[in-house]
Amino acid sequence: MKHLIAGLRAEGRRLTRPRKAILDVLEKSKYPLSAADVHARLKREQVAVDLVTVYRTLGVLKELGLVAQVELGEGQFRYETRHGREHHHHIRCRGCGRIADLMLCPLKKLTALVERETRFTVEEHSLEFFGWCPKCR
Amino acid sequence: MKHLIAGLRAEGRRLTRPRKAILDVLEKSKYPLSAADVHARLKREQVAVDLVTVYRTLGVLKELGLVAQVELGEGQFRYETRHGREHHHHIRCRGCGRIADLMLCPLKKLTALVERETRFTVEEHSLEFFGWCPKCR
DNA sequence: TCTTAATTGCAACTCGTTTGCATGTATCAC
DNA sequence: GTGATACATGCAAACGAGTTGCAATTAAGA
Incomplete structure (x- = not known):
């Protein structure tokens, strides 16, 4: 606290x-x-x-x-x-709405590339996945 | 059409x-x-x-x-x-709200990894960046 | 051209979120 | 500890995005 x-x-x-x-x-x-x-x-x-x-x-x-x-x-x-x-992302089931954490982020290197390409300064990103969990499949 | x-x-x-x-x-x-x-x-x-x-x-x-x-x-x-x-993502400026396209997607390989890790079937993902465009910086 | 079911417009509504304002309460100075 | 004061809260009302019900309209096949 x-x-x-x-x-x-x-x-x-x-x-x-x-x-x-x-x-x-x-x-x-x-x-x-x-x-x-x-x-x-x-x-x-x-x-x-x-x-x-x-x-x-x-x-x-x-x-x-x-x-x-x-x-x-x-x-x-x-x-x-x-x-x-840790910084992480999510995946959400389109059936039941269940949300799970993804303890991975492949985007560290990508950020520099995005900054070069767009001339924006990147402060944050969101990466979310959508699909079907085992029960809803 | x-x-x-x-x-x-x-x-x-x-x-x-x-x-x-x-x-x-x-x-x-x-x-x-x-x-x-x-x-x-x-x-x-x-x-x-x-x-x-x-x-x-x-x-x-x-x-x-x-x-x-x-x-x-x-x-x-x-x-x-x-x-x-093409499948692509976006970056949005926190100052003026300007939105630009990013013609890249680093996630093809990642999807397989996500599926293995979560046992979800991945159908779609969203990847968006937030930051500051040159004018607003 | 006729028939019929899909589509539209309008009004009213829902739901997530925000705002105004009077009341309550942490926090600081004493 | 007490009091003053600015920050927080609760309630009611508003707001904006998106949805729904229903009667009127219209695309499309016969």
Whole structure:
């Protein structure tokens, strides 16, 4: 939780019960969660936090670089902690929606190439896979 | 336009003025467009098509495999023609939102690895880059 | 040309996300 | 510890992207 406190303090922000609880939920999850997912899990744990607060908190955690925002073709955002996790990607089943982590990233070398080709400065990339899990195949 | 007709006919679908116009707009664009973008361009060209029809048509074209759906961290979908274009990826500027095509894909070999690792069958992937274009840097 | 089922437009709706505002509360200075 | 104050929160209301129901329209085959 030290990373949270440090990040918040550096920006003149406060460490609050909702923020701790939300980051905690994210750290416990094996896959990225939507705001609604986070909200539901908080409720299940008897932590009363408004959905709006979840959205706002995810926003600041993202700004602080503590969580990453992921898009998986669902028309919504998901979030996962960055802390203590390797940079990685995901695969999502088109049948059941199951999401699995991929602990690999083939893109380090590619980034330099992209920068040369486009003259953009690359700050981030997203790489997601879509297919069918063994059960849905 | 032959690919459109063929695709539609095969499914008992009809070739209509809105469908032609929408695919035409997409084929002329150098980067993927949102439904609202498509709608705005149709209006500019004096083609009266309801936004709902744009959404429905994009859905059909996507199902037929004639257009690809792209997510670029905006909380909306964009669409681009597949016809006559190589498989490719994008980079989007965090400053101005400018989108450029990347005519490369390093993932062919990776797909096999992902399939082995996850036991999913990979059907598609998305790879997008985010950064700063020369003007915004 | 006629028939019929696919397609469209319009209105209303859903869902994810954001905003305004009054209330609550961490945090800092004392 | 107490108080002041700026940051956070909850609630209600709004917003924007995308969807749905339904009656009117129209493409396409007979």
